Amino acid sequence: MEKLKLIKELLENKKAEDIVILDVSKLTNLADYFVIATANSTTHARALADYLEEELEKRGIEIDHIEGKDYGHWILIDLIDTIVHIFTPETREYYGLEWIWADAKKMEV
Incomplete structure (x- = not known):
């Protein structure tokens, strides 16, 4: 729960919008949680991803891999138990x- 709170705060720090956290643990084995956020442009999405990567690494939180930074419309940051999805509005x-994932429980942190 602390990691989810941290991720949300970091995204909010850089003006991500419409942040939603879904508990998908009972629906898939991909991850326990999805964090979904909107960036206002591809440049903003890449900046959010870079900031999140830097801040999580500083705190010793392992990032398995990142996809989509080249284009920036949908950036996926895989933290193994949590997957962060950063979208432009149109792509989201x-x-x-x-x-x-409508059957997933929305989390408040």
């Missing part, structure tokens, strides 16, 4: 992860 709407 198009893929509709909240709709796909």
